[in-house]
Amino acid sequence: METPSSLPPAPCSQPPKPNMAASIGSLKMRNPVTVASGTFGYGPEYADLVDLNRLGAITVKGICPDENIGNPTPRTFETRGGMLNAIGLPGPGAKGFIEKYVPFLKQYDVPVIVNIWGKGMEDYGKVVEMLDGEETVSAYEINLSCPNVKEGGSAFGTDTDSFSRVIELVRGKTQKPIIPKLAPNVPDIGKFAKAAEDCGADAISIMNSYPAMAINIDTLEPELANRTGGLSGPAIKPIAIKLVWDAAKATTLPIIGMGGIYEPEDAIEFMVAGATAVAVGTANFTDPSTAQRVIAGIENYLVEKGHSSIADIVGTIKA
Ligand SMILES: Cc1cc2nc3c(=O)[nH]c(=O)nc-3n(C[C@H](O)[C@H](O)[C@H](O)COP(=O)(O)O)c2cc1C
Known part of the structure; x- marks a missing residue:
């Protein structure tokens, strides 16, 4: 009689599952897909719609030391092929985040990337x-x-000196992975990518939304209360895609x-251009299941x- 180990393999066995794990410094993601800051709240907002444990990581809305109310409304405007926003980074502040959202996020087996910002340089350290x-x-x-x-934000991201000083400041405060998010409106993104590396960053993220505006031709006023977004x-x-390719x-x-x-x-296009991981942003507003669909x-x-393995496709662009 044949022993089970000597039996031939089942005729319709599935191909082995590829390794989807991605590493961002010491941050281990079960797959390379996170959500973009500001498009997924702090987690609870989407928890009934998305299985949070299936994401590679949750990236939460920007947090600064103190509570912030953001910009006046209207702060979003739909454009052809996209949206304009000038939300102005409202949020509960670090203390509010710890009290209100950490107990919720703790229940999940998924890494949490906290997006941070400051009105001045010292806020980033604080x-x-x-x-x-x-x-x-x-x-x-x-x-x-x-x-x-008005203050902070892209003022730091478009000047290599201030950019480097913020990263060095944050590096001095934590052993956890730090991921500077680069501004798209710079003449040479490679300089910022290299500066991030030189200042001890573990990874970079690209890109934030692009400075833009829309005007109502009846009122002759900008569509956003902040005027630009x-x-x-x-x-x-x-x-x-080009910025990722240049930075890589x-x-x-x-x-x-x-x-x-x-x-x-x-x-996949981002990964071929050189991205190790990706984030789903604006798409969450129209289809919260986008990240799960992208993973599959x-x-x-x-x-x-x-x-x-997912690593097999990263940076494989023939150019
Ligand atoms: C409504 C809204 C709020 C955002 N808030 C933040 C934020 O708090 N911090 C940040 O770094 N980026 C923020 N972003 C930028 C996104 O994280 C992302 O970089 C950008 O939207 C590009 O990705 P997408 O085209 O997939 O949305 C926000 C974007 C939108 C649309």
Whole structure:
């Protein structure tokens, strides 16, 4: 009689599942897909619609040391192929985040990337000091590129000196992975990618929304109360792809790519350009299941192309 181990394999056995795990410094993601800061709240807002444990990471809305109310309304405007926003980074502050959201996020087995920002340089250090003792905080994404706040934001992200000083300041406050988020409106993104690496960052994320505006031709007023805002969604994807490609040539740091990801093919394009991981942003507003669909689609693509690991496609662009 045959022993079970000598039996031939079942005739219709499934191909082995590819390895979807991605590493951002010491941050281990079960798959390379997170959500973009500001498009997914702090987690609870989407928990009834999305299985949070299936995401590679949750990236929460920007946190600064103190509570912030944001900009006056209207603060969003739909454009062809995207949206404009000038939300102005409202949020509960570090203390509010710890009290209100950490107990919720703690229940999940998923890394939490906290997006941080400051009105002045010292705020970036302060917010990390306030958050760093929380085990639930897995990494920091440093927003150096928000087009919608007067102080801070893109003022730091478009000048290499201030950019480097903020990263060094944050690096001195934490052992956790730090991920500066780069501004798209710079002449040479490679310089910022390299500066991030030189200042001890673990990864970079690209891109924030692009400074933009829309005008109502009847009232002759801007559509946003803030007058200008940031453009996001499918319209910016080709810009983001080029920025990721340019940055990947200038640094060996892992890149989290984002900008207009709606379908698995969009995410794969970012990875071929050089992104180790990706974030789904504006698409969450129209279809909260986008990230889950993107994860499944990437896995199918790897199987179809005969790859055993997600790493096999990163930076494989022939150019
Ligand atoms: C409504 C809204 C709020 C955002 N808030 C933040 C934020 O708090 N911090 C940040 O770094 N980026 C923020 N972003 C930028 C996104 O994280 C992302 O970088 C950008 O939207 C591009 O990706 P997408 O085209 O997939 O949306 C926000 C974007 C939108 C649309």
